[in-house]
C-alpha cells in the first residue's frame with residue numbers, strides 16, 4: 001500500500017540518491033531550501049516502510065509550482081507518480097492557488113495530461129561556458145532598495161508574487177542580480193544562483209520584444225562569471241537570444257514543456273525560468 005508523508009530532513013539523503021538516478025545534480029541543501037520555502041508542500045511516498053518517490057511544490061499565491069517528481073524505477077506504472085502529483089495539486093488547492101505549473105520532459109507530457117495538465121509552451125535547457133563580451137546598454141547591479149520594485153515587476157509578468165523565492169535568492173551574497181532601467185522604470189532583470197564554478201541563470205524577465213535588453217542582461221552575468229559552467233531554461237521561441245548563445249558555444253541540451261493545471265494569467269515577456277522545479 002502506498003502512502004504519502006511530508007518530507008523531513010531525514011528524507012533528504014534518499015531524495016538526493018533518487019534524483020541522482022536521473023542526473024539532476026542535487027545536494028541535500030537543495031531539498032533543505034525547498035523545505036524552507038514550502039515547509040508543508042514537499043512529500044515522500046512510501047510502500048510499507050520503504051521510501052519510493054518524492055515531489056516538491058511551492059505556493060506563490062495565485063500560482064503554485066510542482067517539481068522534482070520522481071518514483072523509484074521498479075515501482076513505476078503502479079499509480080505512484082499520479083498519487084504524488086495529485087498530493088501536490090490537493091495541497092496547493094487547499095492554499096487557494098488558481099493554477100499549478102510545471103516543466104515536463106517531452107516524453108512525460110502524456111503522464112501529466114492524464115492528470116489534467118495542459119501544454120502551454122516549449123522551453124529549452126542550455127548549458128555551456130560563460131564568456132566575457134561588451135555590454136551595450138547601461139545596466140545596474142541591484143541594490144537592497146531595488147528589491148521591492150523587482151518583486152513587483154516580476155509579479156506583473158508572472159501573475160503571482162514570487163517575493164519569498166526572489167528575496168531568498170537575493171539574500172545569498174554569492175548570487176547576482178542585474179537590472180535594465182529607463183527613466184526610473186525597470187525594463188528587465190536577471191538573477192543568477194552562483195555555486196562553486198557553476199551557476200544557474202534565472203529568473204530573467206524582460207519586456208516582450210526587447211531581446212536586446214535580455215541579451216545585455218545575460219552578457220552582464222557572463223562578464224562576472226567568465227568560464228563558469230552556466231545553465232538555464234529559456235522559452236524556445238526566443239530565436240535572437242538562442243542564436244547569440246549558440247554562436248558562442250552555449251548549446252541546447254534538452255527540451256521541456258511548460259504545462260498548467262488550469263488557465264493562467266502569465267503576460268507575454270522574455271522569460272528564463274528560475275529553475276525547473278520552481279517555475
Ligand SMILES: CC(C)(COP(=O)(O)OP(=O)(O)OC[C@H]1O[C@@H](n2cnc3c(N)ncnc32)[C@H](O)[C@@H]1OP(=O)(O)O)[C@@H](O)C(=O)NCCC(=O)NCCS
Pocket residue numbers: 022069070071072075076077078079080081082083103104105107108110111114
Ligand atoms: C514520471 C513518473 C514520476 C511517473 O510515475 P509512475 O509511478 O510510473 O506513474 P503512474 O503509474 O502513476 O502513471 C499514471 C498514468 O500515466 C501513465 N504513464 C506513466 N508514465 C508515463 C509515460 N512516461 N508516458 C506516458 N504515460 C505514462 C501510466 O501508464 C498511467 O496511466 P493509466 O492511469 O491509464 O494507467 C516516473 O516515470 C518517473 O519517476 N520518471 C523519472 C523521473 C521523471 O522523469 N520525472 C518527471 C519530471 S518532468
